[in-house]
Amino acid sequence: MSSQKIGVIGSGLIGRSFTMLFVSAGYKVVVFDIEQSQLEAAKKDIWKQLVALESQGLLRGKLTKEQQFENITTTSDLKECILGSFFIQECVPEILELKRKVWREVDSLIDAQTIMSSSTSALLPSAISEGLKHKNRFIVSHPTNPPFYAPATEVVPARWTDPEVTERTFALLKEVGQVPVLIKKEVDGFVLNRIQYAIMGECYRLIRDGVVSPQDCDLIMSQGLGVRYAFMGPFETAYLNAEGMYSYRDRYADMILGIQQSFGPPERMDGPTLDLIQQDIAKVAGPVEDIGTRRQWRDKRLIALAKLKRDMDKS
Numbered sequence: 001m002s003s004q005k006i007g008v009i010g011s012g013l014i015g016r017s018f019t020m021l022f023v024s025a026g027y028k029v030v031v032f033d034i035e036q037s038q039l040e041a042a043k044k045d046i047w048k049q050l051v052a053l054e055s056q057g058l059l060r061g062k063l064t065k066e067q068q069f070e071n072i073t074t075t076s077d078l079k080e081c082i083l084g085s086f087f088i089q090e091c092v093p094e095i096l097e098l099k100r101k102v103w104r105e106v107d108s109l110i111d112a113q114t115i116m117s118s119s120t121s122a123l124l125p126s127a128i129s130e131g132l133k134h135k136n137r138f139i140v141s142h143p144t145n146p147p148f149y150a151p152a153t154e155v156v157p158a159r160w161t162d163p164e165v166t167e168r169t170f171a172l173l174k175e176v177g178q179v180p181v182l183i184k185k186e187v188d189g190f191v192l193n194r195i196q197y198a199i200m201g202e203c204y205r206l207i208r209d210g211v212v213s214p215q216d217c218d219l220i221m222s223q224g225l226g227v228r229y230a231f232m233g234p235f236e237t238a239y240l241n242a243e244g245m246y247s248y249r250d251r252y253a254d255m256i257l258g259i260q261q262s263f264g265p266p267e268r269m270d271g272p273t274l275d276l277i278q279q280d281i282a283k284v285a286g287p288v289e290d291i292g293t294r295r296q297w298r299d300k301r302l303i304a305l306a307k308l309k310r311d312m313d314k315s
């Protein structure tokens, strides 16, 4: 446990999650936002989430929810957030110019030891940090949403990031209960979204070509692939489905290549195929006006799965 200070910039969805993760390990977090109303809403929401996590038995760390909450301070003064923080997590909207502006300001306030970490989902770390005096201290820590129930966090250094920054970011994320994954090269979409969009692209083509309905395509994931993927990735799946990777190659590599070569080129989602997907998925997920109900349904299942995974990993 530590009583060191961490600064969080931006108190929206992701800023709140990071704040909760850091205080769960005993850090003192100072959250900065340009909107006072956001800071007030963030504190209320974080308390609500802490209460819910406690009732689900998913509160992280050794501190009570009250102790965790006491370690959060909010401020409208950037300096108060930055000065004395050894780690800064930026969670402002996904706009390159905005992120560059925020980091330029932070760059002028920090010392050479501070780690500057961005939550960006898709902007490359070199694009954000280019030109900063302390660009060797810059890194991306991209969480999966919701971070408490899906702990994988992509850690993406720029080519000029000090290896020590990557190591310390990894150590911190592990300490707060996340599962950091190193992305060794900067690439558009990092890894999670590249995989997600590859799946989405093929599903879209199969629906467009009349091979499967949108609901049935989702069933293949939720009742098939997704069930395995909750516990292991495609390569361990392959390993176990044969006698290791070489045996898998001998049995399936030619067939896999043939099928992969039949995939069509990417296409922008739109038009009649998108209409079909919207109408069919609305039959299970409900109308958009009532989307909150289905989100609650989803969150209940994500929570139960997070508990199951935690219990399985304990034994």
Ligand code: NAI
Pocket: 009, 010, 011, 012, 013, 014, 015, 032, 033, 034, 035, 038, 090, 091, 092, 093, 094, 095, 102, 119, 120, 121, 122, 142, 143, 144, 145
């Ligand atoms: P959000 O819109 O919920 O929150 C952004 C917050 O930043 C707001 O409170 C806003 O007032 C504040 N803000 C705007 N300009 C600011 C400035 N100059 N200084 C300080 N605060 C400022 O956004 P969200 O969803 O939390 O996203 C933040 C970052 O996290 C984005 O880069 C996003 O791509 C990334 N991310 C989002 C995920 C998601 O599922 N929403 C998942 C993983 C990463």
